[in-house]
Amino acid sequence: MENKEEILKNLKEKLDSVTNLNSLNDVKTEFLGKKGSITALSSIIGSLPVEEKKTFGAELNKLKAEATSLLESKREEIETKILNEKLANEKIDISLPSTKLPVGAPNILEHLIEEVEEVFMSMGYDVVDGPEIEEDKYNFELLNIPKGHPARDAQDTFYIEDETILLRSQTSPVQVRTMLSTDGNTPVRMICPGKTYRRDADDATHSHQFMQIEGLLVDKNISLSDLKGTFDVIAKKLFGEDCRTRFRPSYYQFTEPSVETDISCFKCHGEGCSLCKNTGWITVSGAGMVHPNVLRNCGYDPNVWSGFAFGFGAERLAMLKYGINDIRTFYQTDLRESATFDRKEA
Numbered sequence: 001m002e003n004k005e006e007i008l009k010n011l012k013e014k015l016d017s018v019t020n021l022n023s024l025n026d027v028k029t030e031f032l033g034k035k036g037s038i039t040a041l042s043s044i045i046g047s048l049p050v051e052e053k054k055t056f057g058a059e060l061n062k063l064k065a066e067a068t069s070l071l072e073s074k075r076e077e078i079e080t081k082i083l084n085e086k087l088a089n090e091k092i093d094i095s096l097p098s099t100k101l102p103v104g105a106p107n108i109l110e111h112l113i114e115e116v117e118e119v120f121m122s123m124g125y126d127v128v129d130g131p132e133i134e135e136d137k138y139n140f141e142l143l144n145i146p147k148g149h150p151a152r153d154a155q156d157t158f159y160i161e162d163e164t165i166l167l168r169s170q171t172s173p174v175q176v177r178t179m180l181s182t183d184g185n186t187p188v189r190m191i192c193p194g195k196t197y198r199r200d201a202d203d204a205t206h207s208h209q210f211m212q213i214e215g216l217l218v219d220k221n222i223s224l225s226d227l228k229g230t231f232d233v234i235a236k237k238l239f240g241e242d243c244r245t246r247f248r249p250s251y252y253q254f255t256e257p258s259v260e261t262d263i264s265c266f267k268c269h270g271e272g273c274s275l276c277k278n279t280g281w282i283t284v285s286g287a288g289m290v291h292p293n294v295l296r297n298c299g300y301d302p303n304v305w306s307g308f309a310f311g312f313g314a315e316r317l318a319m320l321k322y323g324i325n326d327i328r329t330f331y332q333t334d335l336r337e338s339a340t341f342d343r344k345e346a
Ligand SMILES: [Zn+2]
Pocket: 265, 266, 267, 268, 269, 270, 271, 272, 273, 274, 275, 276, 277, 278, 280, 281
């Protein structure tokens, strides 16, 4: 086949000027199509002498294969070129600065409550929730504060209906509800953090809304020393291992005896400073042994069962822990306070 090289040379020249798939198809038809120049060679076979047919056939197949391979590599070249152009056009510019989204910090009170919850849960306490709109019965009466009792003056709150429905002035009604929900023959170990309300004029240390973290333990043979031990663990967890605790006599209607609980000043370690008003001690909660009347009101026999209850002010703990000097800060959504918290945590 004399013109084999000629045909291939011709094909190569045509392919050199091909730049897209359409013209590549045209070239393919020109050589390998029904009327293509290579296809046309097949018709010669019939007129050849038998001894040449075989050689010619083999040569022709070789030519077809070479032409196909040339066309295919051109196709690949064009397709790669198209893909590269597409990629270049659709490239994402990763050097463009992104929009910075500000990251929030946890609310200080929520954070503190979670911390306290974790300590109590590690000692087997349940965390219990209760209604903020409460009945007088649960907020006062069952807690040994009957109607007209002067102790109510210190806990005056917002009434919703006829002095029977009110915003709870303490989270103690959750303790009452928890005790009443048992059969009166089951130990109780719970804390109930939550919002409380009082008709106080707002100032640096008072707020008409604040949060309490109250707790209750009812079991057999519970004494004041159990309360002391529990309080000691909490104080050390929250304020450091060198924190010391003390009880001072106090009075609450729902506990007898009642105590105020102090921790040694974590700032001056007892030497005296402005935080502890030079006493070396800071009051952090009220507590005591559950009053027999309360146990009885809630279905527990005070001759068999005893227990202790305690209450922390969440804001007060947070103010001490994070050096915040105005309780109103917690309710004014001042973002700088979160920033302060962030720094102190770091
Ligand atoms: Zn001090």
